[in-house]
Amino acid sequence: SRVEYLNYEVLDDYGWSLGDDDLFEKAATIQLDVIDYGRFLVRPHESLLEAAENRGFAWPFACRGGACANCAVAVITGKLAMPVNHILPTEMSERGIRLSCNGMPMTETMQVVYNLKHLPELDDLQL
Numbered sequence: 681s682r683v684e685y686l687n688y689e690v691l692d693d694y695g696w697s698l699g700d701d702d703l704f705e706k707a708a709t710i711q712l713d714v715i716d717y718g719r720f721l722v723r724p725h726e727s728l729l730e731a732a733e734n735r736g737f738a739w740p741f742a743c744r745g746g747a748c749a750n751c752a753v754a755v756i757t758g759k760l761a762m763p764v765n766h767i768l769p770t771e772m773s774e775r776g777i778r779l780s781c782n783g784m785p786m787t788e789t790m791q792v793v794y795n796l797k798h799l800p801e802l803d804d805l806q807l
């Protein structure tokens with residue numbers, strides 16, 4: 681799976697929101713650091729978090745077991761399976777929020793916003 685990623689801090693900095701239709705188009709038109717925006721491949725049997733780490737990125741995490749939500753991402757396009765979830769309420773998973781520590785890409789391409797622990801609703805989950 682080929683993943684296009686964007687750091688949630690960029691949304692904060694530019695006043696963008698997760699619901700913006702043209703989020704990734706906007707990100708592609710400005711000069712962002714490779715830490716904040718880019719693409720990488722996820723190999724079979726890698727979780728999204730493991731793939732990010734194996735490609736040299738330091739994405740947030742803590743428990744690696746589906747219990748803390750530090751690793752949360754927002755799936756904008758594509759599908760990320762989430763076999764283990766002990767923390768995200770249904771209304772958040774219905775909005776496309778997933779845990780990257782055990783999340784496996786299910787589509788050829790995906791667009792995800794990572795570093796979602798700074799999302800106000802996730803702050804309330806006691807990270």
Ligand code: FES
Pocket residue numbers: 740741742743744745746747748749750751752767779780781782
């Ligand atoms: Fe804790 Fe993913 S690292 S839920």
